Amino acid sequence: MMMSSKKLTQLSVICWVAVLFCQSVQSQLQVGFYRNSCRRAELIVRNAVRDGINKDRGVAAGLVRMHFHDCFVRGCEGSVLLDSTSSNTAEKDSPANNPSLRGYEVVDDARAKLEAECRGVVSCADILAFAARDSFDLTGGISYDVPAGRRDGTVSLVAETSDLPPPTLNVDQLTQNFAKKGLSQEEMVTLSGGHTIGRSHCTSFRDRLYNFSGTNSQDPSLDATYAASLKQKCPQASTDTNLVVPMDTITPTISDVSYYRDILANRGLFTSDQTLLSNTATASQVNSNSRSPLGWKRKFAAAMVKMGQIEVLTGNTGEIRANCRVINS
Structure with a gap:
């Protein structure tokens, strides 16, 4: 059915407003914003x-x-x-x-x-x-x-x-979660690479080791040797909630593509990591990132900049906190 000229005009106005809004956010956030007001x-x-x-x-x-x-x-x-x-x-x-x-x-x-x-x-x-x-x-x-x-x-x-996306999400749920924030599936895979550094508490993935999907057994997608190593560090009988393991098995303090290589070897720590191989498009991106260290770093930087513009407050909205832990009195 043909759309009326009035509806077409309304749709054009809506699209134009959306474009102007995106441009206004980008123009209100500026590289070198503090160049004159706080140079250092x-x-x-x-x-x-x-x-x-x-x-x-x-x-x-x-x-x-x-x-x-x-x-x-x-x-x-x-x-x-x-x-x-x-x-x-x-x-x-x-x-x-x-x-x-x-x-x-x-x-x-x-x-x-x-x-x-x-x-x-x-x-x-x-x-x-x-x-x-x-x-x-x-x-x-x-x-x-x-x-x-x-x-x-x-x-x-x-x-x-x-x-916030929990570590139990599958690839479709992750894609939807990031889409709500205006981020694409590829940007989701790129930003997941942030798991290349840091650690996780055992409580975040314990079910993958001992009760995957209520089966009283481990996640079959986990590499067996890796799973055995995780079980040593996160014993089933332990009640210590402070036990942690590195997110990246190879270089846990270096921002590199080892995260993606771990996933390809079935050593993704979270369900939300390993699930990236369950979808043709995301698996292709994991493969590509694993082979292109500089390419992934550039994509990560771009995705971080885009993420950093989500629902920002600018101009006269909000405040400048004197203490980041409390609102100004």
Whole structure:
């Protein structure tokens, strides 16, 4: 059936508004946003990240993951950094974030130094975006320009962490989860490569070892030798919730394509990792990334920049927190 000229005009207006909205977000976030207002902002954050990594190499993975978890809940506006109060449980205390997220002290360090140099200028959301970039770069990835100008949100609700993808999702569920945030399936596979650094608590994948899909046995897609190694590190009878294993079996502190090579060898730690081989398109991307270290790093950088623009607050919305853990009084 032919669409009326009136409906066509309405549709054109809607599409044009959508294009203008996307362009406005990109124009409000700018590379070098603090060039005049706080010239050393990005250097100060980078130095804080370097100091943090020197003390604890695992902080890098924590900061990359923290930025991801920030952007997927309410957008990239620093709500993951807010502490719980007597009347509200914040995002950071959700089981999806606690105890797995690390690096808050690095953000605090950068915040304090920035406040000493240019008070009330740099947002906590931008600090986190810079810190994620620097964490990737300082662990063997690459550096990339981060558009800035985000403002900080004033709400953090534990219930909203349901937007975060759990490690049990299959490839279709992952694709849908990322699509809700405007990210493509290929970008999902690319960003999953962030698991190349860091660690996981045994509780996040225990069912794959001992009770996969309620079968009282291990996930048949797991490499047998790898599964035996994981069982040694995560005993079935253990009640220790602090037991951890590296996400990447080969180079767990280096941002490289070993993550994808692990998946090809059936050594993906999470269901959400190994499931990438269950779909023709995503399996092809895993293969391609495994063979192209620099290509994956460039794609990861581009995907991080795109993710960093999800539902940002700019202009006069939000605030610039003096302390990233609490809203301004």
